[in-house]
Amino acid sequence: MNCHPEVCRSGIATANSCEACWVRRGSVCAALSSDELAVLASLAQKAEFAPKKALFLQGDRVVSVFNITSGVVRLYKLLADGRRQVIGFALPGDFLGLARGDAYDFSADAVDHVSACAFSRADYTALADAKPNLLRQLYDFAAHELALAQDQMVLLGRRTAEEKVICFLLRLQERWARIEGNASVMVPLPMNRQDIADFLGLTIETVSRTFTRLARDKTILNVSHGVRLMNPDRMARIAAA
């Protein structure tokens, strides 16, 4: 479960070749022409982050933007008293750096080992201004993220703990499927229970209890760094409710 071949292999086949980048389809750099990709490649810096290392912190000046090529990134905000809300997990193909203004308004750190393409923000915005293609992709990505955020609001505001966990698993399954090209009942969960709790607006104990209850009634099977969906239909029914 640790090593999904599609996910673990480097996103970039040869140094600074965007054409060969396997996350390009489904990423913000999809639908760029060959010569545009060449420009992009010349600006790209390969970056690697060990587990728990920060890509950036809330309040940092935005110097770089990132395309994730492998691994999972945790995006979160902290309240002054330490309460944390995870606002999302960035997966391969996701773009980081939509921040308005010149400071990040959330923090991002690597859940597992993360590889990313880094661009200077100045270069990237210049490119976006020059290439309406790319701007259009960024716009679509932002609108997509917004739709996800709105779904998450419904989840946080109006769903029970069990529904939250089930929706979380189904949505993650779908995102992995989009990345790997085929849906699987094995859902990798590289993040820990605390991350999931902070994403769903629950405590770690409630998340844990919900997982064991779902496992007890054979809806899921807990495996080492993930979960196997044993009854996706039932889950879909609960998520639809």
Add this chain to the structure above:
Amino acid sequence: MNCHPEVCRSGIATANSCEACWVRRGSVCAALSSDELAVLASLAQKAEFAPKKALFLQGDRVVSVFNITSGVVRLYKLLADGRRQVIGFALPGDFLGLARGDAYDFSADAVDHVSACAFSRADYTALADAKPNLLRQLYDFAAHELALAQDQMVLLGRRTAEEKVICFLLRLQERWARIEGNASVMVPLPMNRQDIADFLGLTIETVSRTFTRLARDKTILNVSHGVRLMNPDRMARIAAA
């Protein structure tokens, strides 16, 4: 409190003139050149909606996009069993129609009397494709909305009922201030308690109790369709926590 002159007067001074539109500054049509505005004006249709009338419903095909020129619009999603999450309130100057795909994924209806500029979606996307200016504005607006949505996630997932209500009031105050050009301790609340509850992930009773508790300890004063902030400092301190 019902009639903020800035808010109640029509957004458009003369029919189909975007140049004279008072919400333009701060809206998505800001920063368009004079001739671009002329094109925009030729495409605009003035639309009016009585209280509770739908601008569109979740699942409707996207035929129009809107710029709100006066009034307040409630944006919400429903679960199959009737639970409702209000995902936002659109105020004068706000743009509606970022929906991905060709169906709306949320519903929008008028809280009070609403005036809007309607554009055919096809015209609007064509214009955006032709004018990178406008696309850039749309992108910025989407990124701004995303930032708001992320703040709302923190609120929904990690804040107490009292904090939720206080943050709600302060954020609304700031948005009105941006629209009217000056901050006021009088915060109009055209939406009802149920709307506020569904926005904050609470019940109407909890919202009501929280308002009366805040009024009892002189933090706010309840007035007919709004609230007067009597102790903004204390509120800011709680919101910051």
Add this chain to the structure above:
DNA sequence: ACGCGGCATTGATCTACGTCAATGCGCGGC
């Protein structure tokens, strides 16, 4: 093979908020 440290699980109890049920009240219609 052992022990240690981080994470996850489990149980007992507490509480913020939800639910249910009246009651109040302002506003618009007649």
Add this chain to the structure above:
DNA sequence: GCCGCGCATTGACGTAGATCAATGCCGCGT
């Protein structure tokens, strides 16, 4: 000017999920 309706408030009580406190377990380094 009164009535009725939709919204808001208030109170009594219930509960999902939080909190507090062990205990279990797995992987990793020595």
